[in-house]
Amino acid sequence: MTITSGAPRPARSTPVALARGLLSGGVAGVSLAALVVGAVIESAPLFVTGLVLPAVYGLVFFLAGMPRRAREAAVVPRTALAVIESRQAVGGETSDVPVRFDLTVVPDDAPAYRVDITQDINLVDLPDYRPRGVVVVQYPPERPWRVRIVKRPTPQWEERAASARLDPAPGAARVAAPPEGRGFGFAVLLGLLLGAAAVVLLFRADLFDGAGAGTAKSPSAGRPSVSSTSSTTVVSSASATVTLGAGRSFLDEGEPGRALGSLTQGADTSRALTVVVQERLLSVVFSPAGTRTAGFDPRALPYGRFPALVEEATTSLGVRSPLTWQITADRLTGPLTVRVVVTGARGAASLEADGRGKVVRRTPAR
Known part of the structure; x- marks a missing residue:
C-alpha cells in the first residue's frame, strides 16, 4: 500500500x-x-x-x-509498528480515559506516515504508552487514518516492538480522513x-389562519370590507336554511332577523323546534303542523346578544386559536335554551344562556 x-x-x-x-x-x-x-x-x-x-x-x-x-469487518486489518510522538489525556472521569496520540506509523511495505488518533486507555496502563515508546497498531488497508493501538499484541509483534527503533515521520506525511x-x-x-x-x-393554515380565526369570528373584530348581497334560501315544510354570501355574517346586525323574516311568513312554519346559527349558515327545524309540540317563535330569539355570547365563548373559556363557533337554540322540553359551542386546537368549550341571552352555565375547555 x-x-x-x-x-x-x-x-x-x-x-x-x-x-x-x-x-x-x-x-x-x-x-x-x-x-x-x-x-x-x-x-x-x-x-x-x-x-x-x-x-x-x-x-x-x-x-x-x-x-x-x-x-x-471481514477485511483483515494490517498490522504495523508505530512510535508515540506525543500523548495527551483529553478528559474522562472513569478508569478508562480518552487519550489523544500523535503517532508515526511504519508499515512493512509502505512509507511511514503521521496520524492523530484518540483512544480510551486504562489509567493503570497509561504509563506503558510513554512518548517515544513503540506500540503495535492495526488499521484497515484502505483507511490508514483509522489506526488503533493493539493493547495485547501477539508474542511475535510484542517482541518486534520491544527491540524496534523507529524514526519520526515528517509532519507533511500526516494523513487524515478526507473531508x-x-x-x-x-x-x-x-x-x-x-x-x-x-x-x-x-401547516400554514393552522399557523396563519388558525390564530386569526377567533378574531375573525369575534364580534369585536372588524368585518371584511367585501360587500355582497347574495344569499341562498332553501325552504321545505319541515326545515329551512339560509346561506349568506361572502363578506356577510349572521353576527352582523339585522342579518338573523332578515333571514328568519323570510322563513316564518307562513302560519304553518311560525314555530321552530331548533335553530342553528353559524358564521354564514342559519338552519331552522320547524314544529310539525297540527301537533302540540313545545317549540318557540324563532323571531323571539335574543339575536342582539349573539355577538356578545360568541365573544365570551371564544375569549374566556380557554379555547386557544378558536376555529369554529355554533349557536343552537332549542326547546324540546322545558324552557328555551341557547347554547354556544366553540372548537379550537385544544378542544371545545361551551356556554348556555336562557331565552333572554343571560348566561346560566359555562363549560371551559379541558
Missing part, C-alpha cells in the same frame, strides 16, 4: 455523500420545524413527530450501514431549508 505524503487530499463530494447530506439536512429541518410549529399550534402529534423523527432516522441509518460495516467538501455542506443546508419549509407550508 502506498501512502502519499505532502498536501492533504482534496475535498470531494460523491453523489452518495450529497444524497446523505441532503437527507440528513431534510430530517433535521423537518424535526426542528415540527417542534416549533407543533408548539405554536399546540399539536401534540406534530411535536412528538419532531422528537421521534431523528431517532427513527438514526436507527434506519444504522441498519442501512450494517452491510458495509460487515464487509469492512466531505463544500458540496456536502451545501446539501445539508439545502435539505435543512427544504425540510423546514415543507412543514411550514403543510
Whole structure:
C-alpha cells in the first residue's frame, strides 16, 4: 500500500455523500420545524413527530450501514509498528480515559506516515504508552487514518516492538480522513431549508389562519370590507336554511332577523323546534303542523346578544386559536335554551344562556 505524503487530499463530494447530506439536512429541518410549529399550534402529534423523527432516522441509518460495516469487518486489518510522538489525556472521569496520540506509523511495505488518533486507555496502563515508546497498531488497508493501538499484541509483534527503533515521520506525511467538501455542506443546508419549509407550508393554515380565526369570528373584530348581497334560501315544510354570501355574517346586525323574516311568513312554519346559527349558515327545524309540540317563535330569539355570547365563548373559556363557533337554540322540553359551542386546537368549550341571552352555565375547555 502506498501512502502519499505532502498536501492533504482534496475535498470531494460523491453523489452518495450529497444524497446523505441532503437527507440528513431534510430530517433535521423537518424535526426542528415540527417542534416549533407543533408548539405554536399546540399539536401534540406534530411535536412528538419532531422528537421521534431523528431517532427513527438514526436507527434506519444504522441498519442501512450494517452491510458495509460487515464487509469492512471481514477485511483483515494490517498490522504495523508505530512510535508515540506525543500523548495527551483529553478528559474522562472513569478508569478508562480518552487519550489523544500523535503517532508515526511504519508499515512493512509502505512509507511511514503521521496520524492523530484518540483512544480510551486504562489509567493503570497509561504509563506503558510513554512518548517515544513503540506500540503495535492495526488499521484497515484502505483507511490508514483509522489506526488503533493493539493493547495485547501477539508474542511475535510484542517482541518486534520491544527491540524496534523507529524514526519520526515528517509532519507533511500526516494523513487524515478526507473531508466531505463544500458540496456536502451545501446539501445539508439545502435539505435543512427544504425540510423546514415543507412543514411550514403543510401547516400554514393552522399557523396563519388558525390564530386569526377567533378574531375573525369575534364580534369585536372588524368585518371584511367585501360587500355582497347574495344569499341562498332553501325552504321545505319541515326545515329551512339560509346561506349568506361572502363578506356577510349572521353576527352582523339585522342579518338573523332578515333571514328568519323570510322563513316564518307562513302560519304553518311560525314555530321552530331548533335553530342553528353559524358564521354564514342559519338552519331552522320547524314544529310539525297540527301537533302540540313545545317549540318557540324563532323571531323571539335574543339575536342582539349573539355577538356578545360568541365573544365570551371564544375569549374566556380557554379555547386557544378558536376555529369554529355554533349557536343552537332549542326547546324540546322545558324552557328555551341557547347554547354556544366553540372548537379550537385544544378542544371545545361551551356556554348556555336562557331565552333572554343571560348566561346560566359555562363549560371551559379541558
